[in-house]
Amino acid sequence: MDVPLAHLDRPFDYAVPDAMAEDVRAGCRVRVRFSGQLVDGVVLELADSTTHTGKLAPLAKLVSGEPVLTPEVARLARSVADRYAGAMTDVLRLALPPRRAAAEKREAPPRPAAPAAPDPAGFARYPTGPALLGAVAGGLPARAVWTALPGEDWPARLAELCQAALSGGRGALVVVPDGRDLDRLEAAAKARLPAGSYVVLRADAAPDTRYRRFLDAARGSAQVVLGTRAASFAPVADLGLVAIWDDGDDLHAEPRAPYPHARDVLVHRAHLAGCAAVVAATARTAEAALLIESGWAHELVAERVVLRAVAPRVQALGEDSELARDPAARTARLPSLAYRVAREALAAGAPVLVQVPRSGYAPGLSCERCRAPARCRHCAGPLGIAAPAGPGGQRVAACRWCARPAAAFDCPHCHATRLRASVVGASRTAEELGRAFPGAAVSVSGRASGVLATVPPGPALVVATPGAEPVAEGGYGAALLLDSWALLGRADLRAAEETMRRWVNAAALVRPASAGGQVVVAADAGHPVVQALVRWDPATVAARELEDRRELGFPPVTRIASLTATPAALADFLEAARLPASADLLGPVPEPRRPADGPDPVHRERYLVRVPRAEGVALARALAEVQGVRSARKVAEHVRVQLDPHEM
Template identity: 75%
Template sequence: MARVVVDVPLAHLDRPFDYAVPEKLAGTVQAGCRVRVRFHGRLVDGVVWELGDTTDFPGSLQPLSHVPSGEPVLTPQVARLVRTVADRYAGTAGDVLRLALPPRRAAAEKRPTPTPESLPEPPDPTGFARYQAGPALLDALAEGRPARAVWTALPGEDWPTRLVELCRAALSGRRGALVVVPDGKDLDRLAAAAAGLLPEHSYTVLRADDSPEKRYRQFLAASRGAAQVVLGTRAAMFAPVRDLGLVAVWDDGDDLHSDEHAPYPHARDVLVQRAWLDNCAAVVAGTSRTAEAALLVESGWAHELVADRAVLRAAAPRVQALGEDFELARDPAARSARLPSLAHEAARRALAAGTPVLVQVPRRGYVPSLACARCRAPARCAHCAGPLGISPRPGPGGTRIPACRWCARPAATFDCPHCHATKLRASVVGESRTAEELARAFPGATVRTSGSTSGVLATVPAGASLVVATPGAEPVADGGYGAALLLDSWALLGRADLRAGEETLRRWMNAATLVRPASAGGHVVVAADAAHPVVQALVRWDPGWLAARELADRRELGFPPVTRIASVSGSPAALAEFLDALRLPDDADLLGPVPERPRPGQEGERERYLVRVPRSEGGALAHALTEVQGVRSAKKAPEHVRVQLDPLDLV
């Protein structure tokens, strides 16, 4: 008898179903393999959750219809994780399995999987010797002890090498390791470090942009136990690593770690669950620190892995803010100018020394947002009310005419509906326009751009050049940047977002860490008020202080991570029905409703409620939401209600 989780997106069917195993398939079926079964008269896909000898079903069992492959792609450890994640996020096991298991490719299963010839020796502890308790962490991994750390990397740290050294320590103790990074650019650096430090075939790389056949082949290397180290992006959080000894996530504040598919899990939280379920080591790492990581330290679940202040000062660049009193006295226009004299002088000195200069701007494009020149009201398209902007590609005759960013209709004329002015001004300047301005300010200097509009650069060569990049697209410079200019800080700090402060610091520190130390002339200029707490955290290079402050503020206001919040959205009628059936914990707060913009493919009026409970009641909230989803599914409710726990965006 086989218990099968069927691939049916109905909440009330979120449980294994028993099927008989025909004698002809008895030698093929294994726990964790894919099968095809008859379910309500239809032939559907499924996964064997477990094999058993008895069943509680009173009638005769339906037989398995087909076994595409006996390959056990779902290990018992991952099956337990799938159930835990589904329960935590008020989802179904089927939803999580779609995220955890790549599509099958028969050709990949037929190919032999190479295995490593030997285990490596423990890594050289020199790199981690700069951190308090760094060598002790390596020793714990090699001995298989479940050490947990929140690691704040030093400026200029070769973090891919350090992460691979952690994997090597675990591998030397015959344990597996799993490392998750935000994007392909980070994964390329991590894979390059692994190629030099880990034995051949001992690791595998799971890339979202690989071909389905290659991705499935890499997945099989882990599930078969040949590769005990898995490196990957978000989807790798469910990778079937054998004898797991370490889970690590880099830059956990990056929103790419949050999955956009139901049940919307976050890689950091999934890996923390894995560390608990498998009793293994865990490392939450980054140049900055989130409030969630600060809570792990405060609760005692993890320890800080940081360097002494003397070591930090020797590694960090010099950081100056444009709002400092001395600079304002010397340059009164510094507060309002986009590139004041301090930033201009820092760039000039770095270029004169033959080093590249990084310029970080928070917006892509040329002029992505326009406003009325008189009343500053956002400029809207007369046809669809979409925002007006200017494309980086000039039109006929080299002119750039404003156009709608939604329907692409040009706006050759403009009449403000509020004050009837006819002139426009840029409310936001993108990386392409910034590159043009810098080319005029520094004639003869090479100007490069890195962003979604122009393409992301992985590296830039040494030598005098200006590199204009959007956050997350900063290339690594050979030998480090001589200076970094962090412009348009208001666009980051002024966002109506719970995470605006920590996200701004994360983006700034990720850019500033690419700059040379102050002893080598490294200089960072941030265009922001020096008194702002986020700016102070950057100037002092103390992300732990800001994370602890953020955590304290959120505890006082009742925001995550000290509470758990569920977002429930849908039509007013569907929400009313949903909330009427919802049995909330006694300590729950119901906030809303607020209007919600329709998502792609949705029409009509939509609203959203937020449900807030103490962190200790998070499981009860998830269970209550799951119950209602199951009842609505069984009743075949015509309208879908979207449920998301711990959403990143609360606005």
């Protein structure tokens, strides 16, 4: 039932009236009377008997006889809710799209004939690639962590895996981070899979379209589902393969309760369904490294000689030859090495990619004298400068939270009145590059200015934020990775891993070194992550991250729950919690202020509860139990519980 109360997170028995007996089926939507109100519900099972001792209330209304919740997805939803200390109702909100009656009246198209097995030539560069295709076609539960080569046509490879599953009479489910990746995957599927054998579930689709495609999958007419994170729960008939691309992307982390991660959902689904699973990316996460280390999955990688033939040449700052040529190379934002590489690529008629960690113009300002961060007088939000509107537009410092302009600045520390840019965004970088390369066209790809899908061949400069890099026809001639300090210096558990992922994803769009492709990373050549990028070795970064987290007791080796609320609510919560004996309580620490808090925010704190990975189920059960008790007591304040948060 759609009742958002933790203590009611269980099935309820109802009687099926005779008038509905022929139409009610497991998985269909109904309305029931609960506590004097009509609420939505889904039929989990039809049984001849009940353990309820009293009289059963009848179903109030049959909303639709369409079975939208399959037994497999119902089992998965219950398991995910238990794993993340959440309610099954919340998981079903993620799994089931809103109903559209017109879509249900449409006849299901016939299931297309199974295609032939795919040509293994696409996976031939990976020693065990053809064997993986054969295992998927044979319905075997093969599990792989695939590290794609630079320049790999990964949408085509994933479509071939889906084709292999279809050739064996099984279904497939592929999840990608965003709409641009989904467009590329859809194009690859269109070229390789039979028409009508696949559907695309995307968040920006019209509700009628999304529900119609969902029904095609639920009815079994389409056996392949391609989508973003919500598609992790899609009903796929005879599931034989689940796959995820770029599992380190934070878009795979669900921002709504119970906050599951698409990778973990798919890995868990593969375990429950006994099907094949592929965790694919150009880089590698610590979670993927743990899957390999535990033996649950095998790595799918190319040999070094193949990698060297397709990878671009990667150079970093700090090499003796470069310091002799440019003594300021360590501190310059665009050192002579980067300038020279970009000029050579432009002269050869190739586009140049410039990756900048921040969007906007000058998203961070500080005092010119003492370098203290500049804050808004009204809400204490950070000051920044947006891109000027038009060629003659003014650049005015304003609060990034409340948008109030800071006409006059007075530093509270040294009383200086002038500001400086502490962080330079993509728009200002494009402006600087336009002056440095006056003959080249400059374009910006990012959230603020719009994300470009592709760029045409020819000399041009493309400034992009991480994840918004457009694909260049024929590849980029060079890539400049600027402002490395903003990535490597982040106070985050995944700083090194995420930096490697962003750099590798951008560098993979560059031509091979044999075709003149070069990558310049504006970072100290002695940094371990920079060294791994120069060697193109993301597996080593992931393995080192996993070992470091094992020593420090951080996920994925352990499981951590984040508890956020006011101090009084947290004290009450922890007093009632029956945590495992091995639980380690960390905190409290103040919760960072958010833009929505306003000038007078409520003081919130955060605790972290850490247990060994083997005790993760016990921790989730204990936290869910406390939530249920507090819900039954009708406690006013909610405690936000998040297990294995993507960011800490």
